[in-house]
Amino acid sequence: MGTSLMLISPPPPTKTHQLTPSTFPFLKTHQTISLPSSRKTNTMINSTKKFGNFLDLKSEYQPEALDFDLPWHHPSDRSQFDVIIVGAGPAGIRLAEQVSLYGIKVCCVDPNPLSMWPNNYGVWLDEFEGLGLEDCLDKTWPMASIYIDDNKTKYLDRCYGRVSRKKLKEKLVKGCVFNGVRFYKAKVWEIKHHEFESIVVCDDGTKLKGSLVVDASGFGSNFTDYDNHKLRKKNYGCQIAHGVLVEVDGHPFDLDKMVLMDWRDSHLGNEPYLRDGNSKFPTFLYAMPFSSNLIFLEETSLVSRPVLSYMDVKRRMVARLRHLGINVKRVLEDEKCLIPMGGPLPRISQNVMPFGGNSGIVHPSTGYMVARTMALAPIVAASINECLGSTRMIRGKNLYANVWNSMWPIERRFVRECYCFGMETLLKLDLNETRSFFDAFFDLKPYYWQGFLSSKLSLKDFALLSLSLFGHASNSSRFDIVTKCPVPLAQLIGNIALESIG
Template identity: 30%
Template sequence: MTDAGEVGAAGADVVVAGAGPAGRVLARECALRGLRTVLVAPRPDARWPATYGLWLDEAELLPPGAGYVVARARVLAGGERWLERAYAVLDNDSVRNALTHPDVVVRAGRVEEVTAPVIVDATGARSRGGVEQTAYGLRVPAPVAARVVRPGEVVFMDWRQPGTGPPTFLYAVPLPDGRVLLEETSLARRPGLPFAVLRERLLARLAEHGVDPGRTEAEVERVRIPLDAGASAGAGRVVRFGAAAGLVHPASGYGVADALRLAPAVAGAIATGGAVAARRVVWPARARAVHRLRRAGLRTLLTLDPDQTAEFFGLFFALPPHRQRAYLSGRDDLAGTAAAMAALFGAARWPLRRRMALRR
């Protein structure tokens, strides 16, 4: 429900600021535990404009009714490799509806207008001119994209470069509405690569495939994700969650699955121990240690030229699937993350090893 009226200070146990995936899932979990929950955002009913993906084995974290498209994923980095993990692209409208609990009071406004024993900041990451992932994409009809990505497939990363300049990759995924997103992505750069450059590179890449998206009505998607945020769980009555807490993988930009995974435990902690207990769940010691290792991986990525970047990801996706899963999805798997990084270091040639060693 949406309520534009006042919510008294005594009327809420928890106020969640932010109506994206992280805010919605945590508000739902709080309501499921009987907490009087208020969700506040400037435009709480606005549709989510971004394309969200996760691995199929993480889709079990979604509530009933949440839809997604499943596809096989391949990587092109010094050759073509099919990944063992299938990929899922979320149907935003159905996911948003599934995460909406009828007992959550939804308000259009700002969090300063209400108060509660616990206030959750789920308003997203703040860009401060640091390391960013940027992307420029076009949502096109499937027949237009057929020369780039076949039905039932995802091009997770195509590191073949469409020109000179910093390394970028093509991300091509089927969308729930039947269209396909063709997106040129700069994985990590300080500051982020401008959208105009990414657009030029995307059009050049598509031209190499004989694809002219200008002949159809293509919807534009622009992405900017800060990657170098530290682990920050909040203070006092405030609990940070989602990207606002730094729950974005520093070397990939992914974060929705972690928000889905953590929300039940964070809501349970709020119910039993308040903000202090919740912050311990958001950033326990092992997760902080993994975050530091992942940020070391990010520092390595920032130093690589296009050929080294392709070599890096070719080696990474040649690792055993359990090593890939540990690094990409094991938020508090310290041993698995360290083992994956060690295995990649051991497989690299000396020029790449030197880059990796210098940035640890």
């Protein structure tokens, strides 16, 4: 689920995860269980002797760049812009395209504006259809499947798609070019703020002036400040995953269904040291089968705190593929994904407008973000136009406040706290409890589970979903909810109170 996003500027030189634990030093890691060296060696040999360890295969992925003649900003040109966007990831390019529709003068700054985004993105088809982006999908599946355990599978009648990174970026960049967006190839070194103007200082010494600076540079940004209230501090959850696009001899999955979640753990039956860890901190398989010999596979920890060991995730994936009889012949692409979820929103009273991964729009319970980013950009762009495109020319703190409130009106902040409550609840569930939760969750009316996954529920909808989920849950699941939710519920109430007075 998390293959969602790479919204960082500058793009990393190699295909790596969205951030590293050093980016967020408070992210500790669950310790990997140590085995005696002889036992560990024998176990790993038994784990890989039949099908081999696909982790030893080198990815064949070669970074590529779009072949576009971009309208570049030259240092000798007039450096005054209405909006300067830092970062050319999906968030930055989408917002530049939408803002420039109004004739607003936009400059997008990034070290490699034409580089391809490395991550695989999955979305629900109806979300992209509503945005007119369905032509940016390179594969769709009419249904999605959920393997609760070895004896129960659920099928979701909702079409799922894999985003074509090239098609999406080409479409957005073409829109930017047509609308007159200027691009500047550099790393932003510093941002200096004055009352009605900001100066973006690049690493080559170039200075760009703008009425509004948008920070779309991702989770590792140094330009966005966050609310450090004690009730919100250090409460990130983390989604960590290892994904590979591989050529295989064959696989057991239906070609007309993508696998949203596979919670089965029978592949760990002969490896108790992995099974015990998975029982406490479960991972699932996310799979997109393109053909009988080509498939994207991703072992994912939905959310954990501290973050699950990446080595554990990879070992579980090796064991799973061996159990499924999947022999990997070639690794076409690989990716490492580490996504902070939940946590505080950016501080509202600041002179940079965050957008994308650093703006709190990552779904706190699933890690989804691409579709919501694409949907929010037109809303934020309209607010920017109301301020900068009007005769009133609203600038300074009022400009930032108006734009921020278009993205995070008070009800959406309340609803986000509810989603964070969902994350906190999931953090307390072991494998069997997680299975029970999703068994009940996907028994809800489609309006509720679809709205939850797509971040479209209102506060009233969320309350009705919670009541319905409790009604659909088994007696044991109700007991889990009652015994494990009081602390997250208290946090929810406290955070909503803070939003109300903040």
